[in-house]
Amino acid sequence: MxxxxxxxxxxxxxxxxxxxxxxxxxxxxxxxxxxxxxxxxxxxxxxxxxxxxxxxxxxxxxxxxxxxxxxxxxxxxxxxxxxxxxxxxxxxxxxxxxxxxxxxxxxxxxxxxxxxxxxxxxxxxxxxxxxxxxxxxxxxxxxxxxxxxxxxxxxxxxxxxxxxxxxxxxxxxxxxxxxLPAREFRAGMAEVIKYGIIWDAELFEKLEQSQRLDQLRYVSDDLLQEILTRSCQAKAHVVSKDEKESGLRAILNYGHTIGHAVESETKYKIVNHGEAVAIGMVAAGQIAVALDMWEQASSDRQLALLEKTGLPTKLPGGLDIEAIAASLLTDKKVKDGRVRFILPTQIGTVTITDEVPADVIRQVLHAMQQT
Amino acid sequence: MxxxxxxxxxxxxxxxxxxxxxxxxxxxxxxxxxxxxxxxxxxxxxxxxxxxxxxxxxxxxxxxxxxxxxxxxxxxxxxxxxxxxxxxxxxxxxxxxxxxxxxxxxxxxxxxxxxxxxxxxxxxxxxxxxxxxxxxxxxxxxxxxxxxxxxxxxxxxxxxxxxxxxxxxxxxxxxxxxxLPAREFRAGMAEVIKYGIIWDAELFEKLEQSQRLDQLRYVSDDLLQEILTRSCQAKAHVVSKDEKESGLRAILNYGHTIGHAVESETKYKIVNHGEAVAIGMVAAGQIAVALDMWEQASSDRQLALLEKTGLPTKLPGGLDIEAIAASLLTDKKVKDGRVRFILPTQIGTVTITDEVPADVIRQVLHAMQQT
Known part of the structure; x- marks a missing residue:
């Protein structure tokens, strides 16, 4: 192939x-x-x-x-x-x-x-x-x-x-x-699922159809080729429209706003980058639902897919919600003191906004704490 | 101004x-x-x-x-x-x-x-x-x-x-x-004279008209403005035609082929960059004359202008001609083992060639030894 x-x-x-x-x-x-x-x-x-x-x-x-x-x-x-x-x-x-x-x-x-x-x-x-x-x-x-x-x-x-x-x-x-170690495979899958949400609903559906996604051996050669091709197409399309990161490229940061804060607050020791992005995507999805921008059912589908891939969907234990909120404000993506979020509106489409109220962020993060 | x-x-x-x-x-x-x-x-x-x-x-x-x-x-x-x-x-x-x-x-x-x-x-x-x-x-x-x-x-x-x-x-x-220390002023003047030879005969003539050029205080404000403007115009024109140095920009290396070899062989301690370029221009000019590409009278005018500016026109004492010849072959501008020279054909025009016989280079260098 x-x-x-x-x-x-x-x-x-x-x-x-x-x-x-x-x-x-x-x-x-x-x-x-x-x-x-x-x-x-x-x-x-x-x-x-x-x-x-x-x-x-x-x-x-x-x-x-x-x-x-x-x-x-x-x-x-x-x-x-x-x-x-x-x-x-x-x-x-x-x-x-x-x-x-x-x-x-x-x-x-x-x-x-x-x-x-x-x-x-x-x-x-x-x-x-x-x-x-x-x-x-x-x-x-x-x-x-x-x-x-x-x-x-x-x-x-x-x-x-x-x-x-x-x-x-x-x-x-x-x-x-x-x-490739299985945990690193799953970390990569987080970015693949990201492309499904931000760009390619068909990729998302194909992933949903697979029984298991938590290890490479459960992924057919055909599906793997499809995963790689569609993910690269999505990224290639976005970067060719915006080589130096001035506009569209921002959508690639879906899941990364809170993801980076989680990585940084856990000193890059508890979760790897892909796992942090998975957590960040769950958070962004739930923020979008709270703001009435995305359907609960879609957010549930995202959650189910991440779980099937063996990725974390809750915050690491013992994490201070206020520390995450503070860390968000020092993120590279902060513009004029406002946190910029990439939020889904459908599976396959996202929008960029800096109008997320701080209490919505806190509420979502609290709901994502381990019980 | x-x-x-x-x-x-x-x-x-x-x-x-x-x-x-x-x-x-x-x-x-x-x-x-x-x-x-x-x-x-x-x-x-x-x-x-x-x-x-x-x-x-x-x-x-x-x-x-x-x-x-x-x-x-x-x-x-x-x-x-x-x-x-x-x-x-x-x-x-x-x-x-x-x-x-x-x-x-x-x-x-x-x-x-x-x-x-x-x-x-x-x-x-x-x-x-x-x-x-x-x-x-x-x-x-x-x-x-x-x-x-x-x-x-x-x-x-x-x-x-x-x-x-x-x-x-x-x-x-x-x-x-x-x-600016006078020696550094003269070093800069070497590049100015270079623009006269490779690009701007009028600049060259204006420099010839000035009584002295070895110190800034002998240069009128008008001439200084002209020197800066014309030199920058020449360089700006060349680099805008060839931003990443694939063709035309090579002419800016007039005087630099042998100049670099002299700098390198004297461990960057005897002559500064501009002085080395002055020596290199004299050498390139005499090579061009030896190859019947340039008139002796033009080469003499170049020599006189460099002397009036207080720049060296002979090789530093004690330099080994064979070492210079060997150093030329490790220069960045060497292509397929041939040394590339920028040689004048008129005042204001140069050509690029890698067809200079080694014995012509040696002959010219020998003639440029201090007596």
Whole structure:
């Protein structure tokens, strides 16, 4: 199975290819796979993390070398806490050792953290060289690898240092999901369900039809291809309409307003990003219902789908509602002291508003406390 | 006196304003000075170096505050050896402390090093915020501040880490040149003479008409305004035709091929950048004459003008010609092992070639040794 989704941007367009077994053909994909040639130089710097490189490194490098590329590698510890200027410096050092040129390519093989760092290195080495994304987590496949956001964390804040830098190709091999831990699979599914709510009612319905969604092995190959294709289409459509995040792109933050506050208040230790988004989507849904913008029945369907996926739908225990409310006001999405919410009006459609009364937020959060 | 030069780019256009006394009006310039409003946010982070900030800091900040801006400052040590990721981190730290937002502005007040670092911080803070250049050296005014190149050095190589990030405004106040050391003034004049050769024969002739050019005080206000305006026009024209340096922009490297090799072989300690470019222009001119591309008389005029400006026209003593030849081959501008030269064909016109025989280069360099 194979889908190719074009991402049309004013300055540079590129493809997202979803191809089972694509990693074995990585070298050919980079040459251009018969369609339009990618015109990458001969040198590739592969950036990956130890577990991913252990599983897929040899396969990737073999395929690249067979296609005539020279491959250097930089293996960085995985995890958000390593997404730092220090890790970035390691990529630069390998780039220098291997004399990467303006025509050379940095290739990210891994999850979102690897993609963000490798992409930022590509954005800033010699003022910008080629970049290719080969995401290996569901979250990176359907979200982080598309849209050109790259960067590292400042010691005191996430994603403060970065650049927009579009890849030349995103190659998604669904087979790499087989080694993904189940909890990370579910975290990615939270973003998939998000696309169902904000953009694609048909995707939402297809997910509803599946018996179980809490582990990859319950998901048929056909449904997985559909999940990846439709999610990437949704994200590609939104980012191509709004490359630099000035308008439409905001809808991608559905579930993220309260999600970020929950992540931040639990110090990124209790829930992962996808789980926080799941909680945030439940909250946004119930706010929309409270404001008479969304039907209770739709909110219930969202809740049921998240539960079937094994995602949390209640706030983590012991969380202070007032601390969440305060944290909302320091969120990046706050404008003039008003919290901006993305709220559903139907399954498949959302609206943006900063008119949510604080007491409605509190009421919804109280109802979401663990009993 | 005042000139405004528009720089037209596909994504974003901006003005270079050359205005005597402009620094006193800095705040008004940033509001938009009556013409099109610049739409900058309220917060400005001013980046400068100690000597420049001592001379002009108060004036700049007062004017900005009077125009309603809130100003934070980051004063960094001046000099190429401080153009590092560590200095960059200091700008990020101040940006975080002062909660710079996407609508905020980083303003560089200083020479090329300050502009490069501040520009790169603006390119990468929150994936890109507003940037304003207020260059205070002649070199930064006519070269570094225009064109959007920003970056820092890697410990083992200059300008390896960077981004293209266009300013919203370049404000040049010629009066700030009064505190510029004479040697730095002459270094800037090397780039001015370069524009005469590659682009603007009239500028070249006007320079020839001036009795002395080795110190600012011998240059009339009219001529200075003309020098700045014509140089900025030349650079603005070239970079707007070729924003990302894929073609025409190469002509700006006239004198830089051998210039870089001289700088690098003398470990950046004997000659400064402008002096190295002066030496490189003499060499390129004599190569062009040797290849029958340029008249001896024109090469002599170039030599006379450089001498009148007090710039070096011979190689620094004790330099190994073979080392220079070897260094040329590791220059960034080398393509497929051939050295690319920008060579004059008339005063005001150059051509690009990689067909210069190695023995011609050696011959010219030998003739340029100190006797």
């Amino acid at each position: 194979k889908s190719v989704i074009p991402v049309e941007l004013p300055q540079q367009s590129y493809d997202i290819a979803i191809a089972s077994g694509g990693l074995e053909q990585l070298g050919n994909w980079l040459i251009g796979h018969g369609s339009q040639p990618l015109k990458l130089g001969k040198k590739i710097l592969l950036v990956s993390s130890p577990p991913i490189f252990k599983h897929y490194g040899t396969q990737a490098i073999t395929s690249l070398e067979q296609a005539g590329f020279t491959v250097a590698q930089c293996i960085l510890p995985a995890g958000e806490r390593y997404k730092t200027p220090a890790s970035l410096q390691k990529i630069y050092d390998v780039a220098l050792e291997n004399r990467l040129e303006r025509s050379s390519t940095i290739l990210a093989l891994g999850g979102g953290v690897i993609g963000d760092m490798a992409g930022f290195a590509a954005a800033t080495w010699l003022r910008g060289i080629n970049f290719v994304q080969v995401p290996t987590t569901l979250l990176a496949m359907v979200d982080a690898s598309i849209g050109g956001k790259t960067g590292v964390n400042h010691p005191h804040g996430k994603n403060l240092i970065g650049a927009f830098h579009q890849p030349k190709l995103v190659l998604i091999d669904p087979q790499t999901l087989k080694t | 005042k000139s405004v030069i528009p720089v037209e780019l596909p994504q974003q256009s901006y003005d270079i304003a050359i205005a005597s006394g402009g620094l006193e009006q800095l705040g008004n310039w940033l509001i938009g000075h009556g013409s099109q409003p610049l739409k900058l946010g309220k917060k400005i982070l001013l980046v400068s170096s100690p000597p420049i900030f001592k001379h002009y800091g108060t004036q700049a900040i007062t004017s900005l505050e009077q125009a309603g801006f809130t100003v934070a400052q980051c004063i960094l040590p001046a000099g190429e050896r401080y153009k590092t990721p560590a200095s960059l981190q200091k700008i990020y730290d101040v940006a975080l402390e002062n909660r710079l937002e996407r609508s905020s502005t980083i303003l560089a007040l200083g020479g090329g090093v300050i502009g490069d670092m501040a520009g790169f911080a603006a390119a990468t803070w929150l994936r890109g915020i507003n940037f304003v250049q207020v260059p205070t050296t002649l070199l930064a005014m006519v070269d570094a501040s225009i064109g959007g190149k920003t970056g820092v050095n890697h410990p083992h190589g200059k300008n390896l880490i960077g981004a293209f990030h266009q300013p919203k405004l370049v404000l040049i106040d010629p009066q700030t040149l009064k505190t």
